[in-house]
Amino acid sequence: MPITPEDRARQNIDKLLTDAGWLVQDQRATNLSAGRGVAMGEFPLKSGHGEADYLLFFDGSPIGVVEAKEAIHSVLRYIVEDVERRGKAIALAVQNEREELRKQGVDADKYFGKKREEYAEALAAR
Secondary structure, eight states, rough: OOOHHHHHHHHHHHHHHTTTTTTEEGGOOOTTSSSSSSEEEEEETTSSEEEEEEEEETTTEEEOOOOOOOOTTTTHHHHHHHHHHHHHHHHHHHHHHHHHHHHHHOOHHHHHHHHHHHHOOOOOOO
């Protein structure tokens, strides 16, 4: 079976993420403890929001999304069409994690601030 443009884009993104130090995993077989940076492919979002091509986790916490698009798509058009929908879904996931942390007596602002600092330090150490 021939390789589709989407397959080619995913192969390229997998390589770029791996070269940057991310562990690329399929969402059906993901181990968020496998490393500090895990890129989970084809992550399902809340119903009606589709899926993220890659959801990036740092120390088990979601920190970003990578979307695979054909080269012919305009980046600006994609941003206008997609960022609000995906942003709401990610914000909901982070809100849910914050609520869970609060239930456990953890200061969510300090927790996420520390995660951002650790991520920045890990990037700077490369």
